[in-house]
Amino acid sequence: AAAEKDGYSSFMLKEINEQPSAVEQTLMGRLDQHGNLMLDELRIDESILRAVDKIVVVACGTAAYAGQVAKYAIEHWCRIPTEVELAHEFRYRDPIVNEKTLVVAFSQSGETMDTLMAVRHAREQGAKVVSICNTNGSTIPRESDAVIYTHAGPEIAVASTKAFLSQIAAAYLLGLYLAQLRGTKFADEVRDVLRELQEVPAKIQSVLDAADEVKDLARRMSTAESVLFLGRHVGYPVALEGALKLKEIAYIHAEGFAAGELKHGPIALVEEGQPVFVIVPSPRGRDSLHAKVVSNIQEVRARGAITIVIAEEGDDAVVPYANEVIRVPQTPVLLAPLLTTVPLQLFACELADSKGYDVDQPRNLAKSVTVE
Ligand code: G6P
Numbered sequence: 001a002a003a004e005k006d007g008y009s010s011f012m013l014k015e016i017n018e019q020p021s022a023v024e025q026t027l028m029g030r031l032d033q034h035g036n037l038m039l040d041e042l043r044i045d046e047s048i049l050r051a052v053d054k055i056v057v058v059a060c061g062t063a064a065y066a067g068q069v070a071k072y073a074i075e076h077w078c079r080i081p082t083e084v085e086l087a088h089e090f091r092y093r094d095p096i097v098n099e100k101t102l103v104v105a106f107s108q109s110g111e112t113m114d115t116l117m118a119v120r121h122a123r124e125q126g127a128k129v130v131s132i133c134n135t136n137g138s139t140i141p142r143e144s145d146a147v148i149y150t151h152a153g154p155e156i157a158v159a160s161t162k163a164f165l166s167q168i169a170a171a172y173l174l175g176l177y178l179a180q181l182r183g184t185k186f187a188d189e190v191r192d193v194l195r196e197l198q199e200v201p202a203k204i205q206s207v208l209d210a211a212d213e214v215k216d217l218a219r220r221m222s223t224a225e226s227v228l229f230l231g232r233h234v235g236y237p238v239a240l241e242g243a244l245k246l247k248e249i250a251y252i253h254a255e256g257f258a259a260g261e262l263k264h265g266p267i268a269l270v271e272e273g274q275p276v277f278v279i280v281p282s283p284r285g286r287d288s289l290h291a292k293v294v295s296n297i298q299e300v301r302a303r304g305a306i307t308i309v310i311a312e313e314g315d316d317a318v319v320p321y322a323n324e325v326i327r328v329p330q331t332p333v334l335l336a337p338l339l340t341t342v343p344l345q346l347f348a349c350e351l352a353d354s355k356g357y358d359v360d361q362p363r364n365l366a367k368s369v370t371v372e
Contacts, residue, residue, distance in 0.1 A: 010359045012157035012249070016345050017208055020201040022152035022162035023338065026169040027197060035191050035198075039177045043146050044128050050182055052102040055082040056127075058090050058118040059106035060369070062160040062244060063167060067106050068237035070171035073334045077179040077193075087118035088372070101127040104174065108155055108163035109368035110138025117372060119143055132170045134163050148174060157360045158367045159248045161345045164241065165204070165338050172197065172334075196331065200338050203329040207342045210327065214343045217308065217324055218350035221275060228269065228276045229256040229344070230300075232293050235279035238337045242277060242344030249362045250352040259296045272304035277347075279340050280311040280318055285333040290317070297321040310340050 008014035015022075032038055042049075055074060057067035067084040074082045080102075085095070087105070091114070097103065103122040107115045110133040119129050119140055131144040134152050141147035150166035176193060179185035221227075227246055231239035239256035246254040257266045259278070270276065278297050283290040294317050301307050301321045309322035312330050319325060328339040352359045 009353060010157065010349065012159055012161060012349050012359045013353075015155055015157055015162045016342065016349060018153065019162045019165050019342065020205045020208070022150075022166050023169050023204060024201040025151040025153070026166040027173070028151070030173050031194060031198070035194055036187075037173065037177055037180060037190060037194060039148065039173060041146060041148060042130065042174070042177065044130070046181060048128060049102070049178060051100055052080060052178075053100045055080050055102045055104060056090070056095070056097065056122070057082065057084040057104045057106060058087040058115060058122070059084075060087050060112055060114050062164050062241060063106035063108060063112075063115075065237045065241040065244070066164050066167035066171065067104070068240070069168050069234050069337045070104075070175065072234050073172055074175035074178070076334065077175045077185050078182060079184050080178070086114075087112070088114040091118045091121050097122050097125040097127045099126040101125075103127045103129045104171070105129060105131040105133075105140055105144065106167050106171070107131065107138075107140050108134045108150075108160055108167070110135040110140040111368045111370050112140070113370050113372050116140050116143065130174065132167050132174070134166065156367075158362055158365050159245055159348070159359070164341065168337060169197065169200075193332070193334075196335055200331065200335060203331060203339055204342060207328055207339055211346050214326060214346045215350040217326075218347045219354045222351050222354045224252060224275050226253040226274065228266070228274065229254065229279070230259040230262065230276060230293075230296060231256070231279035232259040232289055233281055234334060234337050235259070235281055235293075235340065238279050238340050238344070239277070241341055242279075242348070245345055245348035246351070248348075248365060249357060249359045250348055250355065251357070251363070252351070259293050262296055262299065267299065267303070270300050270303045270305050274300075274305045275308060276300045276305040277308045277310065277344065280309055280315065282312050282330065282333050282336060283315050283317065284330070290315075294318055294321070310343055
């Protein structure tokens, strides 16, 4: 089994390290030599796709957080209202779904029963279903109208890592394709994003190359009893995913919050020594989101928090309020989750490992839950 891990101490660490190629594989074959986007597998009538008036993403666990990231991009590029719902909640609340709804089911395994039930229900209501899936020939793709395979390679560790990044990449391709088809984005704008996307694998690699710093931090923080994660915009689902990873494999109480919500409640939790991760949006983004998040760092730091800040290279504004800074390469705002998630995965993996836990087989969890 050690051989299958390619020398890594766990499948999880191996899969974290495979992310540059996982994302590359997701993008590959979907762009022609000229960088144009092709989604031949999307075998749904173009007239139906043009008429879609609502997108609903259904998924569970980490896949649902990938869906939350995708919502920001799809709405921005396509101007189609997009909801993200936990599949088990969607299925049993009589959701408004019809022939004009496009349901997108995210599932690494393709076998999650809660997600499958949501897919069946959506199709019964006349919706078209596209699945974003990592496992060829699995049940959810077979029961969908079309599938976009992520091609990330088999994921063995229970806690999902490379599948998460590939799901985001695949959903972005879907969003860009719909934007192209519906004319909400011009071909050259779509091409710009695609070009940036193709640079992402190398940028993930550079985050991985700096892993030792994150691992060192994880070992120093292994006695933490609670860790908070703050993010805004696409950084918000990244915060949720960072917290989930820590719960799943390190059994540490962790919560992710929307940074803007801090003052409406969560800040009451902050006391001396509380570790708080903050995912900082690019200072080059619009709407002064960066400045708002920097002031959130300041607020928690003033109340005694230990702040661990994930920020772009060259972002000096965070330095005065950060106990630790983890750098990621510069990238457009919507692509940042493909980079900022990686240190959070490494942190959870190393912390769990330093506590002697089996990171690949955490207690009480299954890789794929095939019961409702
Ligand atoms: C299980 C796993 C999670 C995973 C979720 C959805 O709960 O433990 O890691 O995110 O299922 O799995 P799927 O295969 O549908 O993506």
